[in-house]
Amino acid sequence: MKREQKLFLAKFVAALVIFYAILASRPVDEKVVLPFTTFLVRISTSLLKLAGEPVMSSGTMISSAAFSVDVKNGCNGVEAMLLLVSAMLAFPAPARPRFAGILAGVAIIQAVNLFRIASLFWLGVHHRDVFEVFHAAVWQTLLILLSVAIFLLWSTRLARPRPADAR
């Protein structure tokens, strides 16, 4: 492994640990993560209503007569955001594309995560037999793969020499 790669890995792990420590602290969890999760739940509930599901939300709970879920850490997309942001901060890049990449990446992850929450609830109502495997493994992995794909696209684009550089 080259020196730059080792440096990237070290920075990535350090950023991950620092962000985790911040997010796991009680004040941040109560004042930021929980309200954010509640916000996601409200939008997901609206999406489900649009799809014709008779649902209501209360805090981080989505419920109907047939099924209810409590959206917790691990289901709010924060872990995928954490990995993506850590990787983008660890990668050598100018400030502007880095900031733009983080903003766009986080937006894409959360857009997909809204669909994930809504689809999991729908599976819980209509296909309870496969709910657990989709909840525990499929969606979590897909979201992480999405953040890896976003990072690879972003970093490849940055690494590609621009026409002006080639002169």
Place this chain on the structure above:
Amino acid sequence: LPGLDLRTLARAAAGFALGLALWWGATPQYNRLLAGAAEPVVRFLERPAATRLYAEGREIVIDRSDFPSDSARPGLPADDLTFNVGLFVALAATVRGLARDRGVGRLFVALTLLFVTHAAAVVVNVEFLYAMQLGPWSEAHYGTAARNFWGTAAHFYRVVGIHAVALLLWWALVRDSREEGAPKPEPRGRKRK
């Protein structure tokens, strides 16, 4: 960095499907291996050594010789600790030529390390259960520092560690196995003497 094209995405999707099927199908047997590997470590960490771990379906059941014989045995949902197999196989599938030369050896090392992290996750989660979830027994046997340590370790693994392990093993061991194993191309424009 590896590029991202349609072929790579298709390989990742196929790898994910394969990894998921393997993980889902092999979990009951795999849990037996995990319980066997984690049990000696848990017993090493306690005085007296009283823990026995065994697999039951998709769970790893925790038994202790000092538990009342008529009380229910707690179980760890091992799926939550091992599902990163799907992520790892999906990422490994994007590496072309992995089945050749050094790639197989690196893949074997990475899978062995993945198993070690799974066994460590079982140990951490058993200790977390002992330290935090058994009421007065937990408070009597674990101090504040120990409770914080096991609680943080278990939470870190479940939130980011499980994904980070798969990513790091792929990045550090599997990703560039082809480039390093392949012969270097000759410089263009020069003839061999």
